[in-house]
Amino acid sequence: MKRQFDDVLLGSIELFCxxxxxxxFTAAATAxxxxxxxVSRSVARLEQRLGVRLFVRTTRQIxxxxxxxxxxxxxxxxxSQLADAERQVTGGQAxxxxxxxxxxxxxxxxxxLLPLLGEFRTRYPEVTLDIHVSNRxxxxxxxxxxxAIRGRTPPDSSLVARKLEDAELVLVASPSYLKRAGRPKSLQDLPKHECIQFELPSTGKRIPWLFMQNGEVEELALQSGLCCAEDVLGITTLARTGAGIAQNYRFIVEQDLARGDLVELLPEHGGASRPxxxxxxxxxxLSLRARTFVEFLVGHLHKPAEAAPSRRKKAAA
Structure with a gap:
């Protein structure tokens, strides 16, 4: 194999990173x-070799x-791969x-995710986590x-997808709303109520609600004067304050249900989920730290839905 990188070049790449x-450059030099x-000479050396600018430099920042x-x-x-290889051959794999x-x-x-990270850091204190909480x-x-963690099956075939769980959906409303508007007794009653909707950021479309009906998952598209976008937690806040009925993941509302701040509706049609x-x-x-994190999360969160049917029927209100 012909040698392409000398020690100086490899050092320059490391300083650039x-x-x-x-x-x-000052922070990198200190580290x-x-x-x-x-550091500046190393970056300049790389830019000359590649024939491109790697940084835009101003007097204050790069x-x-x-x-x-x-x-x-x-x-x-x-x-990262070089570091992993070194750890493997020197006994640092663990x-x-x-x-x-x-x-x-x-x-x-x-x-x-966030409630698990303290345990992860205790186990693996040399892994530093940069968590970006965002719906984009x-x-x-x-x-x-x-x-990245995302809901729904990814459309991009270039991505590996490890399922973490099938998250159960639940229909909820506050006691104050039910006292004012009454309690729906069937799916057919829902169009008469204020059904708070959520708009999916990636498509701009409102997400249909999912219910179990005769052993199948049924999609129900409902109209409402209330719709949240970007942050699905908004629909739970609206429901909690009596604005209407919402469908959300059980893991989000389970404490509200336990306290009585929210009430579960139509449980006979429950059991539908999203992954x-x-x-x-x-x-x-995947670096060792990434593989370790993946296995940690899958081990803690992988919860398949119990016999969740894959067939769906669509219904519009």
Whole structure:
């Protein structure tokens, strides 16, 4: 094999990655134990070799160019693989280390992921977690994410999807709303009520409610004067304050149900669910820390729905 990288070049790549992660040459120099001038020379050496600018520099800060972001993502993965290989051959395989950047939607973050991270950090203190709680779609390559959690089956075939759970849906309303508007006794009563809707950020469409009907999952599209977008927790807040009826994941409202702040409706049509997946790119070599995190979450959260039918019927109110 022809040699393509000397020690100086590999060192320059490492300093470039540290500067990109920390957002500055001075911070990178402090972390690496070298001078800011040494970091600047290393970056300049890489830019000359590649023929592109890696950073946009101002007097106050630096930021990656588009080419720099692509190069950083690939170099970071390569350095991670080298570190993993070294740990394996030196007996350090059992101790994952390094940063993980994870994107997770709001409800799953607050009610599922975040409560587990203290235990994960206790087990693996050398892994640093950068958690981005957001309901927007992310680009793994451009934004440097290692993992993402999303609801529904991913449309992108370039992503590996590990199912975490089938999350049960439940229909709820507050006692004050039921006192004012009455309690629905069947699915046919729902169009007469204020049924709070949620708009899916990725499509701009309202999500139909799901119910079990004669052993099948039935989709019910309802109209309402109340609709939330971006954050699904908003529909629970509206329901809790008496604004109407909402359908949400049981893991979000179970404490409200236990306290009596919300009441479960039409339980005979309950049992429908939606899946949550842990995603990462097919082409990406998962670092030891990422593999460890994946197995940790799957072990804690993988809860298949009990005999959930896959067939669906559609109904419009």
């Amino acid at each position: 540290i500067a990109a992660e920390l957002g500055g 690496a134990g070298v001078t800011p001038a040494a 930021r990656l160019t588009d080419e720099g972001r692509t190069y950083f993502e690939q170099c970071r993965q390569a350095l 101790m994952p280390a390094g940063p993980l950047r994870i994107s997770v939607p709001t409800p799953y973050a607050h009610y599922r 779609n992310i680009d793994f390559a451009d934004e440097g994410f290692d993992l 949550f997946f842990l995603l990462y790119p097919h082409a990406r070599h």
